[in-house]
Amino acid sequence: MSQTDPLSALESVIRERMQADPDSSYVARLHAKGRAKIAQKVGEEAVETVIAAMAGNAEELTSEAADLLFHLLVLLAESGLSLDDVRGELARREGVSGLEEKASRQG
Numbered sequence: 001m002s003q004t005d006p007l008s009a010l011e012s013v014i015r016e017r018m019q020a021d022p023d024s025s026y027v028a029r030l031h032a033k034g035r036a037k038i039a040q041k042v043g044e045e046a047v048e049t050v051i052a053a054m055a056g057n058a059e060e061l062t063s064e065a066a067d068l069l070f071h072l073l074v075l076l077a078e079s080g081l082s083l084d085d086v087r088g089e090l091a092r093r094e095g096v097s098g099l100e101e102k103a104s105r106q107g
């Protein structure tokens, strides 16, 4: 039996909820506010994630990382992109050392 991974399942829920009533759905409310507001939320959640990491609070970091991933998925969906696009980019980078890639960019 095939199992959907949790991020893919959440991505499907997000796509569905974007069409819901903003009075009953946080995703629909974000969708109604538009890409700039969603991008701002991603930025806020990223900062909160960094603060939790620097405080050394594992529980808080886990919670903020979940908020960050959730809002990033909403931003990708709002931008017409999917987790598969990101997976494809990561797969393309597989086996390429970050240091080598960085060096190839420097003249």
Ligand SMILES: N=c1c2ncn([C@@H]3O[C@H](COP(=O)(O)OP(=O)(O)OP(=O)(O)O)[C@@H](O)[C@H]3O)c2ncn1[C@@H]1O[C@H](COP(=O)(O)O)[C@@H](O)[C@H]1O
Binding pocket: 010, 013, 014, 017, 024, 025, 026, 027, 028, 066, 067, 070
């Ligand atoms: N995973 C999440 C999830 N993570 C975080 N959040 C919401 O994200 C919001 C962000 O938290 P903040 O404290 O920054 O929000 P806030 O204080 O309301 O800030 P502002 O937006 O007012 O600036 C909170 O309201 C959280 O409840 C989420 N809301 C929804 N989901 C998933 O999305 C599904 C669909 O949700 P609805 O669209 O609401 O049905 C849910 O079943 C969940 O699976």
